[in-house]
Amino acid sequence: MQTLAASRPLSHPAPHGAPDRDDEIKLIGVAKSFTRDQEIYGEGEAADFVYKVVSGAVRSMRLLADGRRQITGFHLAGDVFGVEIGVDRRASAEALTDAVVIVARRATLTEIDQGARLWRHALAELDRSRDHVLTLGRRSAAERVASFLVEMAERTHAGGELTLPMSRQDMADFLGLTIETVSRTLTKLQADGLIEIRCCRVVRLRRPNALAELCE
């Protein structure tokens, strides 16, 4: 299932520039590549490995019994994902695009002394997750899409023009909306002059401040 690309053991090659502090989690493992939509791990499996994105992007998600899907996060180059508290996976992860990730045994994390980094990583994820809770609980469709674009622009260090690694369906499942509402909302934001949709996945933020204000 998982295509083994290269098996050279490697420590992490600092992905997108040096982090502000020494917050880079070290993974000692093997690089694997995944093709678009390929499962990296599934809900209920043993959580024996942790991952770090080298290139491409990954989605984490949970499913309800009837198939409704909620994406809990997108992982971009440099992001660590798949760190769980329990023995089993509570979420699944799939490659959003063709992607290369480092796979490390879970025990590796704690063997090399980096307790504080792990803690801060979890707290940073928690912070982001709570933002997400605020968005899903209290923001309108337009506000959700705006905050999503602003966040993605920040995370990808996009200067004005932003290339999204995910489809409209992924955006919808992340934002708790339908694909149609996401599409309509983007069209509306464009009509209002806040963004320009260059092509499906390329968006220019024309008035980033106005977008940010939408998020209050």
Next chain:
Amino acid sequence: MQTLAASRPLSHPAPHGAPDRDDEIKLIGVAKSFTRDQEIYGEGEAADFVYKVVSGAVRSMRLLADGRRQITGFHLAGDVFGVEIGVDRRASAEALTDAVVIVARRATLTEIDQGARLWRHALAELDRSRDHVLTLGRRSAAERVASFLVEMAERTHAGGELTLPMSRQDMADFLGLTIETVSRTLTKLQADGLIEIRCCRVVRLRRPNALAELCE
């Protein structure tokens, strides 16, 4: 503002029975009491302290500029809260009921060697927050209320009869609904025989399995 009740320094007095593993975070600090609705800390303040509930309950929340409120979590006896990654508070906390909490200097956390516990605590919170994301993103009002009741029953070890420490408004702001929808939904669940509302804040789960199924 913060009523100082007792200033006896104390380590945590294991609140509601021993935890499964040694996951109890140790706080060395002072007990303070807060009255219902009293602010414990506010968004934007310095995050110099961490807290643990001794008795009563606490809500953590974030506000949008126009006053919309999202409660990100309820903290019951034994729960640690107010642990942040940054220097400033990204959320505020208020007493849900009259409550006593232990207040500890933030540095205390890391001084006494309990890195793994802190990490697991953050991961456990993250897990819960992601459940919350799933609920807010993809569940109907009935499913939200059902999952809330099930979760609260678990957390309070309620055997059938559950006494909620929060108002309908708090439930609504936690579940991303309005107070009217929460009220109507509870009435509906009662009409369907899943619960019995003994009085506003006392609920008996008549068919806990059916409720759990609603959450899939």
Next chain:
DNA sequence: CGCGAGCTTGACGCATCTCAAACTTAGTGG
């Protein structure tokens, strides 16, 4: 050039929100 996946647009329906009023409960003072 034509096909298919993904995206957009339209029309309509419904779950939830809004606004408003009645009711219940808890608290207060006579």
Next chain:
DNA sequence: CCACTAAGTTTGAGATGCGTCAAGCTCGCG
């Protein structure tokens, strides 16, 4: 102990934002 009050909750009627269903369109790819 019982009015009286205020806060919280429930209920109702109507509005609306987003979902659903169904075409039609665009663009990348064979």
